[in-house]
Amino acid sequence: MKARVCLVVAALVLFGTNESAAAQPDTAPYYWQVQGADERTLQAAGFDVEHGAGGTLQVVGDQGVADRLRTLGYRPQKFDAVYKPVPAGPAATAGALSFYGGYHTAAEHDKHLTDVAAAFPALTQVHDIGDSWRKTRGQGGHDIKAICITKKQTGDCSLQPNSAKPRFAMMAQIHARELATGELAWRWIDHVTKGYGTDAEVTSILDTTELWVVPIANPDGVDIVASGGNSPLMQRKNANNTGASCSAPSAGVDLNRNSTFKWGGAGTGRCGETYQGTASGSEPETKAIETWFKQLFPDQRGPGDTDPAPVTTKGVMITVHSYGDLIMPPWGWTWNPNPNAQQLAALGRKMAAFNGYTVVAEGDTTGTTDDFTYGNLGIASYTFEIGSGSGRCGGFFPQYSCVDSLFWPKNKGAFLTAAKAAKAPYAG
Numbered sequence: 001m002k003a004r005v006c007l008v009v010a011a012l013v014l015f016g017t018n019e020s021a022a023a024q025p026d027t028a029p030y031y032w033q034v035q036g037a038d039e040r041t042l043q044a045a046g047f048d049v050e051h052g053a054g055g056t057l058q059v060v061g062d063q064g065v066a067d068r069l070r071t072l073g074y075r076p077q078k079f080d081a082v083y084k085p086v087p088a089g090p091a092a093t094a095g096a097l098s099f100y101g102g103y104h105t106a107a108e109h110d111k112h113l114t115d116v117a118a119a120f121p122a123l124t125q126v127h128d129i130g131d132s133w134r135k136t137r138g139q140g141g142h143d144i145k146a147i148c149i150t151k152k153q154t155g156d157c158s159l160q161p162n163s164a165k166p167r168f169a170m171m172a173q174i175h176a177r178e179l180a181t182g183e184l185a186w187r188w189i190d191h192v193t194k195g196y197g198t199d200a201e202v203t204s205i206l207d208t209t210e211l212w213v214v215p216i217a218n219p220d221g222v223d224i225v226a227s228g229g230n231s232p233l234m235q236r237k238n239a240n241n242t243g244a245s246c247s248a249p250s251a252g253v254d255l256n257r258n259s260t261f262k263w264g265g266a267g268t269g270r271c272g273e274t275y276q277g278t279a280s281g282s283e284p285e286t287k288a289i290e291t292w293f294k295q296l297f298p299d300q301r302g303p304g305d306t307d308p309a310p311v312t313t314k315g316v317m318i319t320v321h322s323y324g325d326l327i328m329p330p331w332g333w334t335w336n337p338n339p340n341a342q343q344l345a346a347l348g349r350k351m352a353a354f355n356g357y358t359v360v361a362e363g364d365t366t367g368t369t370d371d372f373t374y375g376n377l378g379i380a381s382y383t384f385e386i387g388s389g390s391g392r393c394g395g396f397f398p399q400y401s402c403v404d405s406l407f408w409p410k411n412k413g414a415f416l417t418a419a420k421a422a423k424a425p426y427a428g
Contacts, residue, residue, distance in 0.1 A: 029083070029234070031058045031395065032066050032076035045072070048234075048273060050389070051324070058389070060234070080390040084399045086230050099226045101400035103179050104186065106142055106219035106226070112186060113147050113215070120193045123206065124149050125157040130288020132220045133240045133252075141239075142219035144288045149192050149211040156210060159295040166422040167296050169212040169379075170415070171289065172320040174255050174369065176221025176235045177396045180386050181320040183403040185215035188415055205419050212296060217289060218255055224248050232397060236273050238285055246271035253277040256321075257367040258286045261375045262333035265366035276367055293317070293373050301378030308339035309378030309426060316347075316422045317373045317381045318415070323395055324385035327352055327359045327414075330374045332383075335363035343426040344380055350421070354413030357384070380425035382418075386411070 031050065034042070034057045042049045047069070048060040058079060059065060066076045086101040098104055104112070117124045128143045135141030148157035155164060173182040192211055195202035205211070216222055220239035225232045237252030244251065250271040257266035263280030267273070281287055301309040329344035331337075338344065341361070348359035370381035386407055388394045393402035 027062050027064075028081065029060060029062050030066075030081055031060055031079040031389070032069065033057075033079045034059055034069060034074050034076050037074055043267075043272075046269075046272075080394060082234075082395060083231055083397055084392050084395075087399070087401070099229050100179070100232050100397065101230070103183065103226075103232075103400055106216050106222040109182060109186065109216045109219075109222075110142065110145060112189070113145050116147065116189055116193055120149075120196075122152055123193055123196055125152070127157075127159060127292075129159075129214070129292045131284050132218075133238050133284055134220045136284045139239075142216075142223075144214065144217065144219065144285060146212055146214045146292060147189060149189065149206065149213070150209065151196065151206045159292075161294070161296060161298040163210060163296075165208060165210045166314040166424075167210045167212060168315070168419040168422040169214075169293070169296060169317045169373075170320065171214045171217050171317070171369065173215070173222060174217040174285075174289075174319065175321060176218045176225045176237070177232065177249070178236075178320075178322040178386075179225070179232065179396065180322055180398055180403055180407050182215050182222070183400075184320055184386065184407055184411060185213050187403070187408045187412075189213055189215070191412065201416060205416070209419055209422050211419055214289070214292070218285060221252065234396065237275065238283055240277075240283060244270040253283050255283055255285050255289075256319075256369060257365070258283050259367040259369060259372040260286075260290060261367070261372040263367040265333065280367065289369065290372060293377065293379075297373070297377045297379050299377050301375075305334075305375075306339050309374070309380075311424070311426045313378050313380070313426055314423060315377070315379040316418045316425050317370065317379050318384055318418055319369045319382070320384050320386060322385060322398075323387040323389060325355075325357045325388055326383075326385040327355075327357045328370075328383040328385065329359070329361050330368075330371050330381060331361060331363050332365040332368045332371050333363065335361075337361070338374065340374075340380075340426060343428065344374075344382075346428060347380060347418075347421055347425055348382060351382075351414035351417050354417065355410040357414075380421070384411070384414075 050058040069076045125148045127146045130144045132141040172185040224235035233249045235249035241251040257276040260281040266276035297315045300313040327348045373379045374381040392399045
């Protein structure tokens with residue numbers, strides 16, 4: 001999540017099935033509502049802090065975490081379970097490598113891109129844009145893959161910023177435990193490739209626009225999450241545990257606090273969920289993503305914080321997170337409005353007409369992806385926070401069926417709106 005502090009308690013015990021978690025409630029994780037608390041105080045004490053409905057603070061953890069809160073004078077109230085029941089049936093065995101009812105692993109996402117490129121060679125091109133942290137250390141890991149989708153003409157889908165067509169870029173699962181986000185990228189890829197030639201809206205977009213997608217920006221983290229099976233580990237960060245003794249799911253660097261734009265105001269505790277890293281852009285995943293954006297988009301905004309992107313600017317970027325039912329434009333690093341605030345809010349409302357999300361900037365987060373793409377390049381940039389805070393479709397681990405029953409139907413129109421706006425996002 002972009003504007004939420006997520007400090008997962010290292011002592012959280014995770015089990016292989018929901019049934020075993022239910023049988024041992026003392027170690028099952030919950031969202032605990034905490035009234036009258038100060039977020040920074042809870043953060044400093046090492047709790048995993050979330051914003052619930054109406055801004056109420058929640059702490060994620062087991063019964064032991066709730067007991068610890070009580071010893072500090074708080075009165076936590078159980079709000080919702082982290083793990084949702086995993087239904088039996090076809091969805092639970094959607095793929096040999098799938099987990100938690102059907103969610104896809106990083107390896108499955110990689111294979112999906114290969115399969116799509118083979119099935120639609122006139123529409124697609126896959127690029128290897130960098131390596132995950134584990135791969136740079138010879139510990140397995142992954143290539144980070146981006147797919148370009150358009151009706152290809154000479155020069156299309158090149159990694160150079162002066163493209164003939166405007167570009168819309170989507171990035172998902174930079175926070176590994178935000179499961180539904182990578183699945184939405186998967187649905188988006190399938191929708192636009194399979195729809196070309198039969199869906200008039202999709203056909204028009206692909207004839208005139210390049211669509212770029214990185215479905216898994218943090219593949220090492222997704223490996224860690226998926227290793228928990230039907231009780232996914234709550235790994236948020238990448239796998240970099242250099243010089244630290246944090247255990248999963250508390251190891252790593254928060255890639256959405258590691259950007260080279262306005263870095264330095266996030267977490268400094270190595271095991272904290274918002275740990276910003278040792279320096280701006282220290283992580284190979286961050287380097288890969290930022291280099292990719294610079295290869296896609298020219299710099300279209302002045303260097304000053306109050307310099308607006310001109311009305312002629314091209315390009316839209318969405319980074320998909322969960323949860324909160326929000327569309328969040330920059331800035332994250334300050335509560336002051338960005339110099340294109342009215343135009344970004346206007347496009348945000350057009351997208352929100354489809355998903356019903358609240359359009360709001362929250363200036364309490366530094367080193368984020370959307371601040372980088374807007375601040376450095378001028379691209380119309382947004383963080384989408386997918387899903388509510390409770391119920392079977394709420395939280396970090398919604399039931400897999402919610403992707404097709406709720407998240408995709410609500411967000412398909414918003415994504416199409418963003419793609420169509422890429423030619424002139426600030427023109428109104």
